[in-house]
Ligand SMILES: Nc1ncnc2c1ncn2[C@@H]1O[C@H](COP(=O)(O)OP(=O)(O)OP(=O)(O)O)[C@@H](O)[C@H]1O
């Protein structure tokens with residue numbers, strides 16, 4: 001029995017579609033009335049756990065799930081001890097620095113020393129400003145990070161940008177990209193090495209499905 005940890009939110013639909021293309025059906029997680037956090041595929045050969053995006057690597061690192069699907073951004077932020085297997089190609093976004101469009105800042109180095117930067121990605125943000133040798137205070141938030149500069153709580157944010165619509169509608173502009181992100185397939189290192197429970201076959205099928213443009 002293979003167990004896969006799936007992220008709630010933005011990546012869920014594409015993750016379920018990908019697994020469906022290799023014969024595992026977890027579409028019950030897309031039903032808004034569903035409250036089950038663990039479901040069996042109808043064939044009884046695989047199980048899925050529905051977890052918060054940032055918790056996917058936790059279940060994989062500790063071996064409760066042999067496989068997981070998670071954004072590269074989360075892997076950069078959390079640095080979990082998991083095997084990185086495959087870029088799945090969906091969930092494209094980037095981690096960027098953004099400021100109020102009306103501010104004078106046009107690159108990270110324009111920000112004032114000891115200014116505040118709000119982010120859900122505190123480690124990535126800290127690393128970015130440390131590399132620039134610019135001392136800033138990183139203010140940890142859990143969401144709606146754009147409110148930092150809008151309310152005057154912070155000069156800047158480090159947050160995910162995809163279409164750019166959220167920034168635009170909140171009067172912010174992107175001034176620097178830290179890195180690009182897509183969804184990744186990760187594995188529990190020991191399970192991957194032992195290739196137990198048909199894991200190698202499932203990984204090969206996922207690889208094939210990702211390389212084949214049209215999924216059924
Ligand atoms: N706007 C977006 N467009 C495309 N992919 C995104 C977007 N926002 C986030 N992602 C990707 O989806 C993953 C999950 O993001 P999502 O916004 O669903 O959850 P979250 O808000 O990070 O998690 P939680 O709600 O548990 O705090 C991110 O780690 C990223 O890889």
Ligand SMILES: O=P(O)(O)OC[C@H]1O[C@H](OP(=O)(O)OP(=O)(O)O)[C@H](O)[C@@H]1O
Pocket residue numbers: 142143144145159160161162163164165166167
């Ligand atoms: O560039 P866009 O396509 O507008 O997408 C970017 C938005 O998506 C994510 O927010 P999410 O929906 O996860 O909300 P939260 O992080 O604020 O909780 C991210 O934090 C941005 O706010």
